[in-house]
């Protein structure tokens with residue numbers, strides 16, 4: 183189908199338009215829509231597509247106010263749609279106001295920049311051209327004044343008001359306003375440096391800077407490492423009382439003990455626990471694999487590779503390592519093209535009673551505990567195990583950069599119970615895992631793909647309100663990992679990220695609390 187042949191997939195957070203859905207999406211939408219009309223054979227479109235995907239990731243939080251879509255005009259079945267919107271060249275980007283009529287052909291972006299920042303600014307400019315009706319989910323974007331602030335708490339039942347002081351040409355205030363639109367208990371307004379009474383009252387000398395303003399006129403400066411959009415948005419989304427719309431307010435860990443049948447185990451959110459790694463092995467090998475009574479062909483090769491990387495790089499206790507090496511050598515000796523799960527299970531349970539070898543039974547989640555029994559746990563453990571494996575392979579000098587990622591990819595493909603996850607992961611791997619050519623780039627590849635998944639899932643039903651999906655590590659966990667480019671855009675400080683990952687997942691930093 184055209185959706186598969188086109189430049190975008192369902193996991194790109196871009197609405198894929200078809201003749202069937204185009205009307206329901208573009209006509210009378212409560213959100214403004216930005217649509218890229220492209221041809222999959224056009225070189226400029228292919229070159230532009232990663233920018234558009236990055237843009238979708240960058241303004242994901244703005245969706246209720248403005249959403250991105252795309253359509254492949256090269257696909258025969260889409261020709262009528264593209265002709266109808268008067269598309270003559272590719273790529274064309276058009277903006278559709280909220281509540282556009284059926285006869286609207288949108289407004290083309292003329293000479294648009296081929297970078298995320300320029301496009302994001304253009305989208306804000308277009309949003310501001312809305313005359314009534316304004317997209318209902320879009321907060322006000324115009325600068326505020328002393329008079330509006332004076333009345334703010336009389337007309338709004340909101341705990342926090344964030345004021346971003348900036349120059350007229352700056353977009354940060356509007357960007358942060360939109361970044362927070364899906365969060366309750368907070369409003370963001372921009373204040374221009376020319377708004378003298380407020381600037382003087384708060385004693386503002388730096389532009390941009392962000393202040394929290396409270397009823398009665400109290401205010402405090404928002405503390406951030408760098409005065410830039412990402413840092414403001416991250417800090418504001420995490421203020422006490424600020425919650426994602428439609429999510430239950432985070433309850434205290436104390437009350438949480440009632441939601442799962444186990445007692446809550448106190449833990450440090452910025453550490454890795456051996457209990458999670460061992461629980462993951464138990465669940466993976468004794469529960470997930472048990473769904474396959476016979477393991478053969480590709481699946482058998484996949485199991486062999488998985489156990490082999492575990493035997494080499496799992497940062498486990500000696501008894502666990504002995505069991506993994508025993509299972510590995512047993513598997514390597516199986517020359518038939520299939521094994522029964524029963525036989526493998528006897529090895530895992532050490533029926534032969536080889537000395538000092540065991541894989542602990544059962545799960546005991548610690549860093550991967552969830553506030554509800556259906557949240558976190560096993561998938562959290564799977565990520566943690568594979569990050570630890572890429573890190574151990576890097577410090578232990580594997581000779582094959584993609585050894586761990588290859589084993590992970592085929593394990594996920596053959597066995598991971600979440601089939602949609604497996605499909606998304608396979609898409610990412612197919613797209614870029616071939617670029618991994620060193621052991622350290624394997625560590626970084628997994629880190630950056632995990633962050634993509636975090637971006638896609640932020641706000642999803644599977645997100646635990648107590649453990650919001652963030653671009654990890656947070657500025658608190660690793661201040662040096664975060665920096666900005668000259669133009670203020672967030673940039674990961676790669677020379678700091680790698681050592682951070684190496685240390686975070688190193689065997690000497692793994693905590694052994696809650697083990698038997």
Ligand code: FAD
Nearest residue numbers: 558561562564565602603606607629632633635644649654
């Ligand atoms: P997780 O994302 O599971 O992360 C676990 C821990 O790893 C975090 O608590 C943090 O300490 C650390 N961490 C976070 N980000 C990074 C990073 N970038 N690098 C290193 N460490 C990090 N769920 C879906 O709903 N849809 C999907 O398509 C989907 N695909 C998945 C694909 C794979 C391969 C896996 C293993 C899981 C997938 N999941 C998917 C599940 C989802 O990613 C989470 O694992 C799950 O929602 C639990 O989230 P969590 O809060 O425990 O954090």
